[in-house]
Amino acid sequence: MLRWLLGAALLARAAGFYLPGLAPVSFCEPGNEQVPDCKPTIELFVNRLDSVESVLPYEYTAFDFCSEEKMKRPSENLGQVLFGERIEPSPYKFEFKKPAVCQSVCNRTYDTSKASDKNKLEFLKKGMLLNYQHH
Numbered sequence: 001m002l003r004w005l006l007g008a009a010l011l012a013r014a015a016g017f018y019l020p021g022l023a024p025v026s027f028c029e030p031g032n033e034q035v036p037d038c039k040p041t042i043e044l045f046v047n048r049l050d051s052v053e054s055v056l057p058y059e060y061t062a063f064d065f066c067s068e069e070k071m072k073r074p075s076e077n078l079g080q081v082l083f084g085e086r087i088e089p090s091p092y093k094f095e096f097k098k099p100a101v102c103q104s105v106c107n108r109t110y111d112t113s114k115a116s117d118k119n120k121l122e123f124l125k126k127g128m129l130l131n132y133q134h135h
Helices: 002-013 078-082 115-129
Strands: 041-046 048-050 088-095
Touching: none
Parallel strands: none
Antiparallel strands: 041 088
8 A cells, every 4th residue: 555655646746757768859949049959840760661461571761762861860779779670860851830731852753664763663562562651
């Protein structure tokens, strides 16, 4: 009973929580200098693609998707490194509190007369048929 009361007292005073491996980030509107160390840009990261129809996962870079030109990889925690999960930057960026609808990130064209382009396109089609999805 005493253990339960102590646990309840500690939870009543908790104002937040911490997930191991994730540092808290503050976001603010662009041009807001009132909050120190806040970011106006929300960056999205990608991990891997997997499918319920196939047991083979693929890294984001295996498919011919748009990628970030400067390859600044975020830091990974020990668990991600041990399990082989590699986090990659994505080209998708958003401004905090700024609505964005249907913005083009990049375009890809394939010339099926070239063997390399034809292979990339076939691999992409196969991934779509197997319902590969991002993490």
